[in-house]
Amino acid sequence: MTTTTPTPGLTPFEEIRKLSGIEFLKAIQSGLLPPPPIAHTLGFTLAEVEEGRALFTGTPDFRLYNPIGSVHGGYIATLLDSAMSCAVQTLLPAGSGYTTVEIKVNFVRAVTEKTGPVRCEGKVINVGKRIGTSEGRLTDAEGRLLAHGTATCLVMAL
Numbered sequence: 001m002t003t004t005t006p007t008p009g010l011t012p013f014e015e016i017r018k019l020s021g022i023e024f025l026k027a028i029q030s031g032l033l034p035p036p037p038i039a040h041t042l043g044f045t046l047a048e049v050e051e052g053r054a055l056f057t058g059t060p061d062f063r064l065y066n067p068i069g070s071v072h073g074g075y076i077a078t079l080l081d082s083a084m085s086c087a088v089q090t091l092l093p094a095g096s097g098y099t100t101v102e103i104k105v106n107f108v109r110a111v112t113e114k115t116g117p118v119r120c121e122g123k124v125i126n127v128g129k130r131i132g133t134s135e136g137r138l139t140d141a142e143g144r145l146l147a148h149g150t151a152t153c154l155v156m157a158l
Helices: 013-018 021-030 037-042 073-089
Strands: 044-050 053-058 096-107 118-127 131-140 145-157
Touching: 021 044, 021 073, 021 096, 037 044, 037 073, 044 073, 053 073, 073 096, 073 118, 073 131, 073 145, 118 145
Parallel strands: none
Antiparallel strands: 044 053, 053 118, 096 145, 118 131, 131 145
């Protein structure tokens, strides 16, 4: 799997608390902070981030296959969870965080190593004091829908 993802790592929790959600994600996107290890492991990158939206990109390959010869649904679900939940995170103030409490994924087309680069965009539906909801779409380079989903996140103090 070819990736341009910088060396993964974890930002000290004390630093994370000081940043708003969008500041934290923009620091990861720009390389000021390290991407999380899962991004390196699965070969995806936070490509774009703005208020209420997060876009991840990746190129699935053979190492992500399940026993029936296609990319495992867990890869697709992880991309959707990342995009949808980070979209919620973009609207959180400093000192707040989230955890995903539910995702719903609809698989529309099979993903294989021949699919090529994919884009996974998450957009906020609503963020309140305790709950954030979002939706996401995974598409191929031609814009064809591969999967879509929704997420519910619990918003909490860090």
